[in-house]
Amino acid sequence: MTSPFLWPGLPAAVLAALALGISKALQHHATQTAPLGGLGTVAAARAVAGHPLWLGSVVANAAGIGLQWLALSSAPLAVVQPVLVLGLVFAVLVSGQIARRKPDRVVLAGTLLCAAGLAPF
Numbered sequence: 001m002t003s004p005f006l007w008p009g010l011p012a013a014v015l016a017a018l019a020l021g022i023s024k025a026l027q028h029h030a031t032q033t034a035p036l037g038g039l040g041t042v043a044a045a046r047a048v049a050g051h052p053l054w055l056g057s058v059v060a061n062a063a064g065i066g067l068q069w070l071a072l073s074s075a076p077l078a079v080v081q082p083v084l085v086l087g088l089v090f091a092v093l094v095s096g097q098i099a100r101r102k103p104d105r106v107v108l109a110g111t112l113l114c115a116a117g118l119a120p121f
Helices: 009-033 041-049 052-074 077-084 086-099 105-118
Strands: none
Touching: 009 052, 009 077, 009 086, 052 077, 077 086, 086 105
């Protein structure tokens, strides 16, 4: 049975990992799809910052940080930090959905190893 002091820390950590994973996937796709051809550094940064996917990533990142704060304020770091690594797994899954393609074998193998490494926690 889960210790009552892990509530709401553990669910908040999982939701934080999900939000942060979504944020990273959105950032990746925003930088890949923003029209950057021939732009200087400042203009390219403006183009990416105004991209709808980037703006969505900012919202998801803010939600993830808030949830991470909640998780760390109500559960030990030794519990929360390993759960936050799930953000990598979520980022790969969300990125594949956004791109409408499956991750390649190397990425999938790394994601599975990451998830397997979290199993003992």
